[in-house]
Amino acid sequence: MWDIITPLPNNLLIAGLLLGPSILNIISVDMVNNFSVISDIALGFIAFAIGSEFNLKYFRKVGIAPIIIALAESFGAIILVTGVLIILGFDLKLSIMLGAIAAATAPAQTIMVINQYKAKGSLTSMLMSVVAIDDAIALIGFGFASTIVNMMTSNTDFNLVLSILSPIYEIAISFILGAFTSIIMKIMFRWFKKPSNRLCIIVALILFTYWSATMLHGSPLLACMSLGGVLVNIFADIDDIVKITDSFNLPIFMLFFVISGAGFQLSALQGIGIIGSVYSVMRVMGKWIGAWMGGKISKQEEKICKYLGPTLMPQAGVALGLVAVAGQIIPDFAPQIRVIILCSTFIYSIIGPISAKAALIKSGEIVINK
Numbered sequence: 001m002w003d004i005i006t007p008l009p010n011n012l013l014i015a016g017l018l019l020g021p022s023i024l025n026i027i028s029v030d031m032v033n034n035f036s037v038i039s040d041i042a043l044g045f046i047a048f049a050i051g052s053e054f055n056l057k058y059f060r061k062v063g064i065a066p067i068i069i070a071l072a073e074s075f076g077a078i079i080l081v082t083g084v085l086i087i088l089g090f091d092l093k094l095s096i097m098l099g100a101i102a103a104a105t106a107p108a109q110t111i112m113v114i115n116q117y118k119a120k121g122s123l124t125s126m127l128m129s130v131v132a133i134d135d136a137i138a139l140i141g142f143g144f145a146s147t148i149v150n151m152m153t154s155n156t157d158f159n160l161v162l163s164i165l166s167p168i169y170e171i172a173i174s175f176i177l178g179a180f181t182s183i184i185m186k187i188m189f190r191w192f193k194k195p196s197n198r199l200c201i202i203v204a205l206i207l208f209t210y211w212s213a214t215m216l217h218g219s220p221l222l223a224c225m226s227l228g229g230v231l232v233n234i235f236a237d238i239d240d241i242v243k244i245t246d247s248f249n250l251p252i253f254m255l256f257f258v259i260s261g262a263g264f265q266l267s268a269l270q271g272i273g274i275i276g277s278v279y280s281v282m283r284v285m286g287k288w289i290g291a292w293m294g295g296k297i298s299k300q301e302e303k304i305c306k307y308l309g310p311t312l313m314p315q316a317g318v319a320l321g322l323v324a325v326a327g328q329i330i331p332d333f334a335p336q337i338r339v340i341i342l343c344s345t346f347i348y349s350i351i352g353p354i355s356a357k358a359a360l361i362k363s364g365e366i367v368i369n370k
Helices: 008-019 029-034 036-051 056-062 065-087 092-101 108-117 122-153 160-191 195-215 220-234 238-262 266-271 273-297 302-307 317-329 331-362
Strands: none
Touching: 008 238, 008 331, 029 036, 029 238, 036 108, 036 122, 036 195, 036 220, 036 238, 056 122, 065 092, 065 122, 065 273, 092 122, 092 273, 092 317, 092 331, 108 122, 108 331, 122 160, 122 220, 122 302, 122 317, 122 331, 160 195, 160 220, 195 220, 195 238, 220 238, 238 331, 273 302, 273 331, 302 331, 317 331
């Protein structure tokens, strides 16, 4: 009954919080840190799943609408968060960094809602396409925001050309690595037909892609998205691969969300303050308004314009990665950025799946049997 009332990610995050250091301390801080590899594996599979939705046949059918909507909702969050924080008098560099991080959307919770309730329809398809593009836009936007902030700090070691080229390199190397690995995966699938063998290949190559991207200073998430995106367009039997990965995903996702919940410290809520509250609210409003505007500009059906925004609330993987980078760029604000993003991430993780489920029900793409 409980999973009918609230989506599965919500349950797992709460379970992790209860088991974590903040309450029962069954899962200690050291255990959370030692389980970081589980988070890497889960994020790699999440990115691969998102990439596998990048079928060119679908994009030829829908056109550039997902790109327009993703740009609109990403920049809606960037502009609204940055603008309101500046108007309220917060530090300009801090406002720009938080605005850039606001663009990122975590697909994990929404994907699990879609899978759990078997959501299907035009809104669901558009959502999967938008969140895939969203992280690429977030990384590009963050790269240019970093360039602006670096210019403002007047660091003597700052190189404008390298700072501008850095996000371009990050995206390019991630795509090349993912595409290369997808070709290897396709070749291996010719000789290995059994699901168990294919699962071993999938796990090995997703992890290889994830950690290779890290070593090459690319984006692990974009690389795994690229792996899934290229594979879906060069391998005919992709539905079989998706079924195999689905069988592996559930226990990994379960561990990922429990660990995420356990890693949150309730005491950190005291430090979120006005700036954290503004960030949390303005980001949601920016994405909601941006998604509506993007839908209208691209002439989508009403349910996409109306209900896509509420499904874009969750924020985790990419945003948490960008926190570390932002802390290096403006170290004086590193602790504040971390607290704001961690607190808002947990809030989004609780409210986001509920909002996504409600939007998909109202759109008619989830049917609850009474």
